[in-house]
Amino acid sequence: MFRKILIANRGEIALRVLCACQEMGIQTVAVYSEADRNSLHVRFADESVCIGPARSSESYLNIPHVISAAEITNVEAIHPGYGFLSENANFAEVCEASHITFIGPSPEVIRMMGEKDRARREMGAAGLPIIPGSPGVVPDEDTALKLAGEIGYPVLIKAAEGGGGRGMRVVHEKGELISAFQTARNESQQAFGSANVYLEKLIERPRHIEFQVIGDRRGNVMHLRERECSIQRRHQKIIEESPSPVLDAKTRDEMGTRVAKALAKIGYSSAGTVEFLRDEASGKMYFIEVNARIQVEHPVTEMISGVDLVKAQIRLAAGEKLDDVIGKPRFHGHAIECRINAEDPDTFAPSAGRITAFRVPGGPGIRVDTALYSEAVVPPYYDSLVAKLIALGDDRAEAIARMSRALDQFVIEGIKTSISLHKKILEDPDFIAGRFDTHFLDRYEAVAAR
Amino acid sequence: MKAKGKKSGSAHSRRSGPDLREVSEILDFMEKHGLEEFEYENGNFHVRLRKAQPHSSMPFRAVHSAPEIIEAQPSAVSTTAPEQGASAPPLESLDKNLHVIKSPIVGTFYSSPTPSADPFVRAGDHVKSGQVLCIIEAMKLMNEIEADVAGEVMRVFVENGQPVEYGEPLFAIHPSRKQ
Numbered sequence: 311m312f313r314k315i316l317i318a319n320r321g322e323i324a325l326r327v328l329c330a331c332q333e334m335g336i337q338t339v340a341v342y343s344e345a346d347r348n349s350l351h352v353r354f355a356d357e358s359v360c361i362g363p364a365r366s367s368e369s370y371l372n373i374p375h376v377i378s379a380a381e382i383t384n385v386e387a388i389h390p391g392y393g394f395l396s397e398n399a400n401f402a403e404v405c406e407a408s409h410i411t412f413i414g415p416s417p418e419v420i421r422m423m424g425e426k427d428r429a430r431r432e433m434g435a436a437g438l439p440i441i442p443g444s445p446g447v448v449p450d451e452d453t454a455l456k457l458a459g460e461i462g463y464p465v466l467i468k469a470a471e472g473g474g475g476r477g478m479r480v481v482h483e484k485g486e487l488i489s490a491f492q493t494a495r496n497e498s499q500q501a502f503g504s505a506n507v508y509l510e511k512l513i514e515r516p517r518h519i520e521f522q523v524i525g526d527r528r529g530n531v532m533h534l535r536e537r538e539c540s541i542q543r544r545h546q547k548i549i550e551e552s553p554s555p556v557l558d559a560k561t562r563d564e565m566g567t568r569v570a571k572a573l574a575k576i577g578y579s580s581a582g583t584v585e586f587l588r589d590e591a592s593g594k595m596y597f598i599e600v601n602a603r604i605q606v607e608h609p610v611t612e613m614i615s616g617v618d619l620v621k622a623q624i625r626l627a628a629g630e631k632l633d634d635v636i637g638k639p640r641f642h643g644h645a646i647e648c649r650i651n652a653e654d655p656d657t658f659a660p661s662a663g664r665i666t667a668f669r670v671p672g673g674p675g676i677r678v679d680t681a682l683y684s685e686a687v688v689p690p691y692y693d694s695l696v697a698k699l700i701a702l703g704d705d706r707a708e709a710i711a712r713m714s715r716a717l718d719q720f721v722i723e724g725i726k727t728s729i730s731l732h733k734k735i736l737e738d739p740d741f742i743a744g745r746f747d748t749h750f751l752d753r754y755e756a757v758a759a760r
Numbered sequence: 761m762k763a764k765g766k767k768s769g770s771a772h773s774r775r776s777g778p779d780l781r782e783v784s785e786i787l788d789f790m791e792k793h794g795l796e797e798f799e800y801e802n803g804n805f806h807v808r809l810r811k812a813q814p815h816s817s818m819p820f821r822a823v824h825s826a827p828e829i830i831e832a833q834p835s836a837v838s839t840t841a842p843e844q845g846a847s848a849p850p851l852e853s854l855d856k857n858l859h860v861i862k863s864p865i866v867g868t869f870y871s872s873p874t875p876s877a878d879p880f881v882r883a884g885d886h887v888k889s890g891q892v893l894c895i896i897e898a899m900k901l902m903n904e905i906e907a908d909v910a911g912e913v914m915r916v917f918v919e920n921g922q923p924v925e926y927g928e929p930l931f932a933i934h935p936s937r938k939q
Contacts (some may be wrong), residue, residue, distance in 0.1 A: 344926075359866060359923075359925045359926075359928050360925040360926045360927050360928070361925065363926075363927075363928045369926070374866075374898055375865060375866045375898075375901050375926060378865065378866035378867045378898040378899055379866045379897075379925070381867075381898075381899065382866065382867065382923035383866060383923070408899070427870075479786060562770070640826055755820050
């Protein structure tokens with residue numbers, strides 16, 4: 311087992327990794343930017359090294375500084391958390407070259423999953439259903455018409471070289487296709503200097519359902535069921551839960567098994583998440599991407615399975631067998647997580663500043679992952695997640711009731727937070743009924759715009 | 761130790777004011793049983809007595825949120841030798857005219873170009889702008905750290921072979937007027 315681990319991250323996840331290390335008797339090294347000098351994980355770590363100024367690119371993303379810190383403190387492994395360098399294949403390679411274990415998948419796998427197009431091809435080849443679409447760039451109108459007919463309307467025309475909605479067109483029926491195709495190409499040319507577009511089936515009411523996976527370094531991979539993360543704003547998850555209100559046991563087992571098999575085929579190890587979009591109309595699930603790292607919402611799975619995913623990552627990276635580390639978890643109950651952000655709940659504008667009052671809720675079935683404390687300063691340089699509030703209940707209704715109660719008892723003053731938005735969502739009849747898709751939060755967007 | 765006592769029953773007996781004899785009895789009772797606080801209610805008579813705390817001024821409801829966290833402290837790599845700078849004046853009290861050169865990277869500080877050679881600079885030396893002051897090794901690469909001002913080296917904060925972090929003070933230079 312590792313004697314000392316460097317945590318290459320900040321905030322709540324750095325604290326989370328530190329918890330796992332401390333429980334396992336592993337020495338910890340915290341690295342931090344000048345803006346995070348007084349953060350909790352730095353205070354609690356056995357050693358700490360300042361690695362740069364506030365700017366992420368010069369600190370948390372600065373590979374030479376992170377590796378250098380690992381060298382002068384003599385660590386055996388690095389845990390990258392999520393975001394930052396966690397899916398940087400180059401960083402994983404540098405770790406290996408420096409004889410430091412990178413706690414995550416291999417650089418080759420990280421690279422594969424990072425190239426989204428390639429990931430889709432590989433996962434498709436490994437047996438996962440992918441969104442029907444054109445095999446590549448659509449060269450002309452005739453091909454576009456033919457392909458669209460095969461895929462089935464509605465279809466989405468997307469720019470191959472860019473994003474942000476430009477060069478994108480939704481086509482509901484055959485008669486609109488040609489003109490939409492031409493317009494999309496023009497727009498793409500203007501915006502990205504290339505008229506290349508491709509076609510994809512449009513899923514109008516998608517639900518975001520993802521599977522937690524975990525594997526050892528001997529080729530064994532298993533799944534730990536799914537999480538539903540459809541409550542999103544601009545592709546940022548706000549509420550996650552497990553199990554999904556719409557997935558039946560049969561689909562769960564079948565898809566979970568397919569996922570585990572596919573990942574084993576490509577040599578996946580450590581923790582990861584396989585994301586799908588579920589088409590409400592047909593009930594079909596389509597692979598989107600793999601996140602080759604521990605996710606923000608991992609506590610949801612931990613609560614219903616009893617598995618400590620971060621400890622598992624560390625043990626698996628140290629060479630232990632999957633069976634010994636995970637065994638046969640017993641799933642129980644329903645868990646929900648609210649991502650509490652430092653932002654205005656109506657306008658979503660970020661809110662930085664000093665915390666003047668801080669009181670974390672407790673009681674049965676409540677878990678809070680946060681690096682905040684009274685008098686802490688929330689810096690403006692990083693993402694706005696300040697706390698994760700997780701509620702576990704015997705069933706979904708109890709989880710919702712507990713979450714509601716806990717949100718009421720969560721005191722954070724000095725900055726604005728999204729707590730009142732979460733309350734609103736939990737009281738929404740559609741949310742309570744489990745009746746939603748990824749467009750759910752649009753209804754609150756309209757309020758903010760006024 | 762705190763205790764609360766309530767005398768029930770024989771209610772509604774009216775009292776016209778504090779009965780010092782009763783208070784005195786309560787004080788004796790407190791002393792006898794080592795109580796610090798005592799609350800007593802009997803009809804309209806309600807008294808709370810708290811023993812004076814000569815040393816502790818902490819109110820009962822003090823919020824103990826790991827107070828050591830609140831205090832801002834200058835950080836340092838905790839692997840550094842504790843003797844470093846122990847007898848020297850702290851950075852903050854140095855002459856404000858001094859220009860402090862801080863480490864721009866994370867690594868190991870070397871004062872000389874090779875282990876057997878003389879150090880690049882010593883306290884008292886005059887240096888030119890651009891002159892190499894030390895080497896910081898990071899990821900097997902030797903990085904030369906140059907002076908960005910000309911002047912006299914007043915102090916060297918670190919020792920040969922010491923790990924340094926980003927922003928760690930290395931040299932204090934008294935800038936000279938001619939560059």
